[in-house]
Amino acid sequence: MAKAKTGFVCIDCGADYQKWQGQCGKCGQWNTVQEVRLGSASGRKSAAPASRSGYAGAADGQIQDLSEVNLQELPRFSSTISEFDRVLGGGMVPGSAILIGGHPGAGKSTLLLQVLCQLSQQMPTLYITGEESLQQIAMRAQRLNLPVQGLKMLPETSVEAILNTAEQMKPKILVVDSIQVVHLDDIQSAPGSVSQVRECAAALTRFAKQTGTVLLLVGHVTKDGSLAGPKVLEHMIDASLLLEGSEDSRFRTLRGQKNRFGAVNELGVFAMLENGLKEVKNPSSIFLSREEEEAPGSVVMVIWEGTRPLLVEIQALVDESHMANPRRISVGLDTNRMAMLLAVLNKHGGLFTGDQDVFVNVVGGVKVLETSADLALLLAVVSSLRNQPLPHDLVIFGEVGLSGEIRPVPSGQERIREAAKHGFKRAIVPRANKPKAAIEGMEVIGVTKLSEALEAL
Numbered sequence: 001m002a003k004a005k006t007g008f009v010c011i012d013c014g015a016d017y018q019k020w021q022g023q024c025g026k027c028g029q030w031n032t033v034q035e036v037r038l039g040s041a042s043g044r045k046s047a048a049p050a051s052r053s054g055y056a057g058a059a060d061g062q063i064q065d066l067s068e069v070n071l072q073e074l075p076r077f078s079s080t081i082s083e084f085d086r087v088l089g090g091g092m093v094p095g096s097a098i099l100i101g102g103h104p105g106a107g108k109s110t111l112l113l114q115v116l117c118q119l120s121q122q123m124p125t126l127y128i129t130g131e132e133s134l135q136q137i138a139m140r141a142q143r144l145n146l147p148v149q150g151l152k153m154l155p156e157t158s159v160e161a162i163l164n165t166a167e168q169m170k171p172k173i174l175v176v177d178s179i180q181v182v183h184l185d186d187i188q189s190a191p192g193s194v195s196q197v198r199e200c201a202a203a204l205t206r207f208a209k210q211t212g213t214v215l216l217l218v219g220h221v222t223k224d225g226s227l228a229g230p231k232v233l234e235h236m237i238d239a240s241l242l243l244e245g246s247e248d249s250r251f252r253t254l255r256g257q258k259n260r261f262g263a264v265n266e267l268g269v270f271a272m273l274e275n276g277l278k279e280v281k282n283p284s285s286i287f288l289s290r291e292e293e294e295a296p297g298s299v300v301m302v303i304w305e306g307t308r309p310l311l312v313e314i315q316a317l318v319d320e321s322h323m324a325n326p327r328r329i330s331v332g333l334d335t336n337r338m339a340m341l342l343a344v345l346n347k348h349g350g351l352f353t354g355d356q357d358v359f360v361n362v363v364g365g366v367k368v369l370e371t372s373a374d375l376a377l378l379l380a381v382v383s384s385l386r387n388q389p390l391p392h393d394l395v396i397f398g399e400v401g402l403s404g405e406i407r408p409v410p411s412g413q414e415r416i417r418e419a420a421k422h423g424f425k426r427a428i429v430p431r432a433n434k435p436k437a438a439i440e441g442m443e444v445i446g447v448t449k450l451s452e453a454l455e456a457l
Helices: 080-090 108-119 136-143 159-169 192-212 232-236 283-287 334-350 371-386 412-421 450-456
Strands: 006-010 033-037 097-102 125-129 151-153 172-175 213-222 239-244 252-257 267-273 278-279 299-303 307-320 328-331 358-360 395-396 426-431 444-447
Touching: 006 412, 033 136, 033 192, 080 159, 080 252, 080 267, 080 278, 080 334, 097 108, 097 232, 097 299, 097 395, 097 426, 108 136, 108 172, 108 213, 108 278, 108 334, 125 136, 136 151, 136 172, 151 159, 172 192, 192 232, 232 328, 232 358, 267 299, 299 371, 299 412, 307 371, 307 412, 307 450, 334 358, 334 371, 334 450, 358 371, 412 426, 444 450
Parallel strands: 097 213, 097 239, 125 151, 125 172, 172 213, 299 395, 328 358, 395 426, 426 444
Antiparallel strands: 006 033, 239 252, 252 267, 267 278, 299 307, 307 358
């Protein structure tokens, strides 16, 4: 009997090794190199299905001159949910492979069931369920009052059986729920292992590229929020989306972490209601539900998410510390950057917080990934430290440098106009972002240094 071929792969970065080692030489992580079984080459050399719908996939193997490539945009079609289309970059692209991850109970299966029930009225769709029974999905669809006529369901975990069924049915959209439970017969390892997840995703993605089918894969996440499985899985697919939401909140955010057909870090906001996930047309109105009474340490900032501005409230609490090392805790922001900004406030603003506990929170569970929140964070800290509330009609944004300068941020004028639409009257922004033409009803104060921003308060 021939010995099964094996290899060693880092589950964090996807690096390959000929033998096992305790630390990955690429990413430096310990105990992430795992042995994988490599399936026989003959088992996977099946005839590729013929291309259809005029889609020229990556596996067609035709050499073309770059000047002869057709530059017409791929024919997108809507998922019937505008917030989902926004995150995808304008709709679904034929032949694309999309991975949707999230914690258990976030609403991944609910969102995909809603999309497929609506699209099944217009085109052939196929939903592969490997975790839930057909009765469970039927009960959910009935509870959500979804149209179920036309949606084809298949309870299956074998990738070979899934591909055979899909080749016969020729669906426009194929959903596999989830990638961690399906398996290939010629690979001996258990479903969910590194080799199974990698090879199953490769086989399904190859089918999607060759036939022009939109492939939607459901993926689980680990306790730290990263996608479970090998890192190479994220390189195979075209778009990686993460559905987030805290257990005590009915709002869910769908963020694009990778997208070959649209903007990265695009954000879609949904509300989990009794009849399923409903899109939120104006997300800023959710995060601006403030009390009428002004409170110290609270201010509104304008962040940029993908292709649109978003108004979010940031809160800071500064209190005298009774510990040797004062605490620095932030929710929704980078704690290390907050500590750096507090040092800038001490050096260039003359306000010492070394003996104070500092707590910062972004209201609504939003995670801020850009630097435009620097100035709003510092002025919220100053407001709490001095116990003086900031005006309700004030909005702030800007990046703060280590020398105390206020740097401009992208799309500054669009942020100011969005704030004016929501009734804000004053804005403290970087001077380079100050619009040349006055905005009606909005007083814009441009600053270049942190000291000028403190004086403007």
